[in-house]
Amino acid sequence: MNVIVTESYEASAAWVADQICALIAAKPDAKLGLATGGTPVPVYRALIEACKEGRADFSAVRTVNLDEYWGLQPDNDQSYRYFMDTNLFDHINIKKENTYVASGLGDPQANCRALDAAVLEGGAPDLQLLGIGANGHIAFNEANPDRLIAPSHLEDLTPSTIQANSRFFDRPEDVPTKAITMGMAGIMAAKSVVLLATGASKVEAIRGLVMEDAVTTSNPSTLLKLHPNATVVIDRALADAVGYQG
Ligand SMILES: N[C@@H]1[C@@H](O)[C@H](O)[C@@H](COP(=O)(O)O)O[C@@H]1O
Numbered sequence: 001m002n003v004i005v006t007e008s009y010e011a012s013a014a015w016v017a018d019q020i021c022a023l024i025a026a027k028p029d030a031k032l033g034l035a036t037g038g039t040p041v042p043v044y045r046a047l048i049e050a051c052k053e054g055r056a057d058f059s060a061v062r063t064v065n066l067d068e069y070w071g072l073q074p075d076n077d078q079s080y081r082y083f084m085d086t087n088l089f090d091h092i093n094i095k096k097e098n099t100y101v102a103s104g105l106g107d108p109q110a111n112c113r114a115l116d117a118a119v120l121e122g123g124a125p126d127l128q129l130l131g132i133g134a135n136g137h138i139a140f141n142e143a144n145p146d147r148l149i150a151p152s153h154l155e156d157l158t159p160s161t162i163q164a165n166s167r168f169f170d171r172p173e174d175v176p177t178k179a180i181t182m183g184m185a186g187i188m189a190a191k192s193v194v195l196l197a198t199g200a201s202k203v204e205a206i207r208g209l210v211m212e213d214a215v216t217t218s219n220p221s222t223l224l225k226l227h228p229n230a231t232v233v234i235d236r237a238l239a240d241a242v243g244y245q246g
Helices: 009-026 041-052 080-087 108-120 159-168 184-189 200-210 220-226 236-242
Strands: 002-006 031-034 062-065 067-069 127-130 153-156 178-181 193-197 230-235
Touching (some): 002 236, 009 127, 009 193, 108 178, 184 220, 200 220, 200 230, 220 230, 230 236
Parallel strands (some): 127 193
Antiparallel strands (some): 067 178
């Protein structure tokens, strides 16, 4: 696992955006695994700028997203489909039919099978972008003392994740308690994985990822230690907070 320490969160986002631009320059029909949450937003802004300036061409790029809240319509302004459209897809020259966000409605089993098929269709993602939850969750694979789940599945969100997500919702009762998520197998299938993290709330999770040798279901991100091409991108403030010297 590589660890990149940058001067600032902005520099981290620029570094990740540059990796994505380099990938799609080398492979115009690259497949990207994409993430939601606040952390990747500056990456998406940089990709929009790159596209507008003619430095990135998404016309043949394919994407698959990690997860979707259960029970939200795609046009709900808190759905992850809406997030991806408004934060990225509507502003770049990607074909919407080449983007996949799982459905949070209908038959969960069928939706999970469809997500797993989308992950593998035409080959696994060339690059999977990840954020990280405060408890170390990736996508919505929640921290669990006993086990993680390999295939895509409907996950019960933990109280701490529901609480963290509530900042985006007007009323606490609107915050979804379940989500369809790519499982650990789908994430690990990606040819490369880039995890971006910043901020005080991520210190414990990142300490477990970059400072400790253990691979543990209680911090799902630690499974990335087993991935042959995983990179963790953190800023100096976060590196200092976890005691990372590299
Ligand atoms: N499913 C998403 C994750 O993919 C994301 O990494 C996490 C952290 O979000 P943020 O970047 O806003 O801290 O939030 C949600 O749980």
